[in-house]
Amino acid sequence: MVLSWIDWTVLASTLLLIVGYGTYVTRNNKSAQDYIKGGNTSRWWTIGLSVMATQASAITFLSTTGQAFSDGMGFVQFYFGLPIAMVIICLVFIPLYHRLKVYTAYEFLENRFDLKTRSLTAILFLIQRGLAAGITIFAPAIILSIVLGINIVYLNIIIGVLVIIYTVSGGTKAVTVTQKQQMFVIFAGMLAALFITLNLIPDEVSFTDALDIAGASGRMEVLDFSFDLENRYTVWTGIIGGTFLALSYFGTDQSQVQRYLSGKSMKQMQMGLIFNGLLKVPMQFFILLVGVMVFVFYQFNPAPLNFIDASTEKVLASEYGDEYRTLQQKQNELFTKKKNLSLALSSSEDEAVYRQLSMLDSVEKAYRLESKFLIKKTIDKDYTKSYNNLKKEVEKLKTNPESEAYKTKLSELNTLYTSAAKDTQTNDRDYMFIRFILNHLPVGLIGLLLAVILSAAMSSTASEINALATITSMDLYARNQKEEKDENHMVKVTKLFTLAWGIIAIIIACFANLAENLIQLVNIIGSIFYGNVLGIFLLAFFFKYIKGNAVFTGALITQVIIIIGWWYDWMPYLWLNLFGCALVMIITHLIHVFTKKQN
Template sequence: MQTLSWIDWIVLLATLLTIVAYGTWKTRGRKTAQDYIKGGNTSKWWTIGLSVMATQASAITFLSTTGQAYTDGMGFVQFYFGLPIAMIIICLVFIPIYHRLKVYTAYEFLENRFDLKTRSLTATLFLIQRGLAAGITIFAPAIILSVVLGWPIVYLNIAIGILVIIYTVSGGTKAVMVTQKQQMFVIFSGMLAALFIILDLIPDEVSFTNALDLAGASGRMEILDFSFDLENRYTVWSGLIGGTFLALSYFGTDQSQVQRYLSGKSMKEMQMGLIFNGLLKVPMQFFILLVGVMVFVFYQFNQAPLNFIDTSIESVLASEYSEEYQNLQKQHHTLFNEKKALSLQLSKNQNNKLKHDLFILDSIEKTQRLESKYLIKRAIDTIYAQNFDRLKSELLAITNKNSNTYKEKEAALNTLYREAAKDTKTNDRDYMFITFILKYLPKGLIGLLLAVILSAAMSSTASEINALATITSIDLYGRNLKEEKDEKHMVKVTKLFTLLWGMIAITIACFANLAENLIQLVNIIGSIFYGNVLGIFLLAFFFKFIKANAVFIAALITQAIVITGWWLDWMPYLWLNLFGCLLVILIAFIIQIAQKNNDEVGTE
């Protein structure tokens, strides 16, 4: 557990409270649905562009993307290659339609084109996937503060969620966008400062060019992969094709993004805002990945732990595998000394033999880290087994005393059993950057970097619960009312739904886990739903002969097949976006043609 200095506390709290207070004050008194949901249609293009970027750049971006780069290198940037293409298509196709129809949500258009049930189904798919994602964006910064303060993650989930709810309920879309400009300024400033400090911490004899060369020798600078191997998640082709379809669905049909540019002063402002995002997003992600790679280079000269989660190490050292783990730590220390000497030598002498040797040592280190995780998992299993035997004996004793309370006690003990080692985790990539920040960065900058990550979490979560509330109030509640309600009523209802979705997001965060990697988890959740939703919109835009019933049935079938495909791991998750999109279009075609043939037969 780390402790913050008073300077870091001042920087952190002053930054966050200023953003919350400013957003609440600046957007107070929004009384009409136009003001509350669409921000009064007053946003300029740079506000739209920064808000779109801030919505996507959650705390997960800075925690997981840097961890991804540290472990696997720069190849993840290929994930974003399709984004500029998607921005152009959305500007040419989606925005003119939304602007002409003056919609509050993307799904209003679907009812105009198809019917109410198709609109409601698509809105519901959005609510499911975005509700899950909102919980994860709260969970990510809670990890940070749990490391810093040693507080339970559940309490931190609640605290972060409440901070976001305060200004989002107060000011609606305008509050989200006003605060996001300040948050993006904090984010850019903090990450630039972090990069310069990291470079300063690397030995003087190692230049920036040398650092890049060291990263390349360890396989961290392999940016482009032109292979068609479906086993590789991130290639040029998965980024250009799967990434384009994912970005089309996310920016074109996901209300958390659509609501950002629907607040634009004009169609031109909306389009310029998205183009601004398209031009800046890939360089921004490249920069964040580069920060992660530079942390990797730093650890070539400063020994990294086998596992970045202190509680995991404590658990294994307290188990019967303690001696085995300590031996592994000694091997890790010996390997570090070899790598450090070779890295210094390589920085002075460009030599292919040295690069090869460093690559081999890096592969050995990866193996050691995997072995470390394996030992930790074995320790966890041992803890579970020991607790199970103890709890089983307790359960038997209680059962003998009073059989009537058997089920109640069984449930309580099973809960205790599941809780036995839940705080011990083996996936530590998402802890890498925060551990580095707390251990090596100077006072004041630690507070700023924590403010960066928490600001990103707040901006993304605020956009999500704002969009979830809008969809619930407009597409489900408002559309199904038997009598029309006035503006004041709809604003009040939207605020209540904002509060409700904020509470739901907090609840989901409390049950979240690290899975494999947070940045991948969020994109996996999106990919399961986005392809299907995008296909529905493309059918609405371009295939006028396909009717509502065919689309509705096709969407249900497609979603079931995509979930099955993800569960059975048919393909890398990015390709699910293309697969779902094409599948719903194909099935809708088949159903519509079959229905047309049946109608023709029936009239003969």
């Protein structure tokens, strides 16, 4: 799609103003205190917005809205543990960090245990956050590259270079001051998107009617109190797994710790985190609501079977083109029925209409899955071959439907069929919102919302490479020097590490690949490492008799087990945070007891 000059002007001016402002305001940072901790001048509202901006990457807006469009509001439960974690961090973590006047969270671990435990924890952070930094660049780049027709490598480089300019120049303070402007752009853009979306829905459909239509299709089911471990998002996974994830992320992840360590006082740090805790869940609810309203919009306006135009073009030009066109025709007929039922629902509360809408939504989901299957067969010949071979085996065994062989092969066939929905070129959840923006929003607002997406990408990436550079310079470089280095040397070294990590993030972005859902991918990467790191900190806080050797060995063993558990899908990824935290504490205690007996 070709953007108008107005949209390009809004987009470019917004981004350049943010970069220019951040570079100019922080141009005189000369000491390590100024560069790494922002001179400890941040007020609580700046800290709160900076913490939110660090977490609210482009993935938040692209994937969360797509998640709501496909599955509804239930994803908000993921954040239920965050306010609890904020209170714990304010009471336990912040007083300790403030009293010790640390530059990084991991300095404390050397004081409590030893250098190798500090280094191990820092390296675990560098691995997971380095990967995440690349993904926060890659997420908007791959989507914008497809919808705007710009080479993805160029977009990765543009986003990365813009971030590097002001982050290298001004360090932590540059990240913090620019994030205030970025959050303003984000809030303004998302509010505008909601109001415009509601305005595009037919006049006779009120906001309450829109919620009813979404509810009839299962999109307004916010709370799930079940204890089903197969269900990723429930109240319990949010409160328990989410609390441990948030404790690890906000309490031990340097990209977040560095945001509040820049606070003017301990009280300002604590108020900043409480502000984040109070605002984060409503903010995520609001973003999900935007996705749900886009879903309602498409009940009155035709929607594509798949939101990735390039994939649709490929399948239409293939041997499966006729099947796909037939599917499009079926969806068009279904759309007419859904539109009439949605209008009927807005003027009555007939339970039969609710049931029919729910049934038609299930049919449409089946059509969308079928479209993904056809696209997958078009782009992956090996997949087609595997599917055809399995299908032949199932047909042969069909004469004995009660046999275990038949049931096994049928299950494998169904699994292979549904796996098509997770392919890079078929999984269109992350494209839904951007496609809606480009096709249906007015000129000017398109540029603003593209600026929202890129601003969010820049704010998260800036925080990440700033934290990566700080950990590398303070926890690995400075700590392993025989002679203490002066302030100017440490600022120069940290700037070099910032540049290096920015380049590494761009390289990772260029070689990254999409997962089933980008926001899940980031949280999965975090969950693999965060529980272990949190357990190390809890051992340091509350078990004074535990020594460094036991913790170091226990952490290594735990990390191996967690990776194996994730690989073999032992549990939903959110539970890995609790599992990893508990496991490292148990293994460390066992090693401590065994070592004590040996001695």
